[in-house]
Amino acid sequence: MRLHDVHLSLGAQLAADGIPLHYGDLAVEYHAALAHAVLMDRSHEARFMLTGDDRFTITHRMSTNDLLNMAEGEGRPTLFTNPNARILDRATVYHRGESALAIAEPGRGEALRLYLQRNIFFNDKARIEDVTTATRLFALHGRTVDNIIAHLFGGDVPAHGAETNVANAQVFIARRKPVSESQWIIVAPQENAGEVWQAIMAAGQEYGLRAAGSLTYNTLRIRAGRPAVGRELSSDYIPLEIGLWDEVSFHKGCYTGQEIIARMESRNRLARTIVTVRLEEFLQAPAEVKHEGRAVGTLTSSVTTPDGEHLGIAVVKVQVAQVGSQYNLGDTTATVTALAGVQPAQLMPEEN
Secondary structure: OOHHHHHHHOOOEEOOOOOEEEOOOHHHHHHHHHHOEEEEEOOOOOEEEEEOOOHHHHHHHHOOOOOOOOOOOOEEEEEEEOOOOOEEEEEEEEEOOOEEEEEEOOOOHHHHHHHHHHOOOOOOOOEEEEOOOOEEEEEEEEOOHHHHHHHHOOOOOOOOEEEEEEOOEEEEEEEOOOOOEEEEEEEEEHHHHHHHHHHHHHHOHHHOEEEOOHHHHHHHHHHHOOOOEOOOEOOOOOHHHHOEHHHOOOOOOOOOOHHHHHHHHHHOEEOEEEEEEEEOOOOOOOEEEEEOOEEEEEEEEEEEOOOOOEEEEEEEEHHHOOOOOEEEEOOEEEEEEEEOOEOOOOOEEOOO
């Protein structure tokens, strides 16, 4: 059965790009993601295969993270920045033996492909192949997903990622930075995608697995303080300001924007940082954030969960980024619940 038909048979409402928005009950999806596990179609995240002797050095020299010492099957997120260290794009790069797999953020496939291609020079031994239409990308999120992965691998959970057979198709399964407990991706051939999806759902039945759509993903990522394209992943911010310290290597050679990022890290001082907030009432982002009458930042993302909680992500001045701090946003208020992402134990505000 075609994947499109599988989604419809489960009650999916599809977006224009064919990705499920939801499967009829957002509360069921959300609670399954928090308590058990959900399976999502994330095929709008473009996929590129890089081959040749320089398949890793290309992305390594262009981006923030160290991509040269990964184990086979391992993947690392990395960021592409401009000369002012502002974010252009983000991708996760996986070591697949004789090739590297790069997965773009939603809707950024063509922009990332062109950027990579422009930076492959005459003497570079690397080639980029867009495998987005030839494959589908699924993601497993939740507390019980490691049990499902063990089932798919016949009892053993790989340390990083590996290929295995699911529904008579060769698939690549690997870990990814989570937004809810644990996350794994599954890259399957397009022609077998429907059968692979059904096999994963069957394997996860005893572990409470449910299908979930992009609306649930957005709620999870805001709850977790995970930056998104067009919100926090934008040229308005540098990686350190949005809690992506773990996606930057401070021990590698030069890349565009490296000097600014290294200087901020060495001083351990930033003007802004990222927090998660709980809003008294829902407010559509973006919105100005004030503290004691002064503008201190921006509400960059917001959502109301199926449980009626109003959650958000804000990028604010470091001086007011403490758990429990209260902000004013128009006619409503917000309380900081956590520093988001990965940040130093103590971050000093930038000197004026």
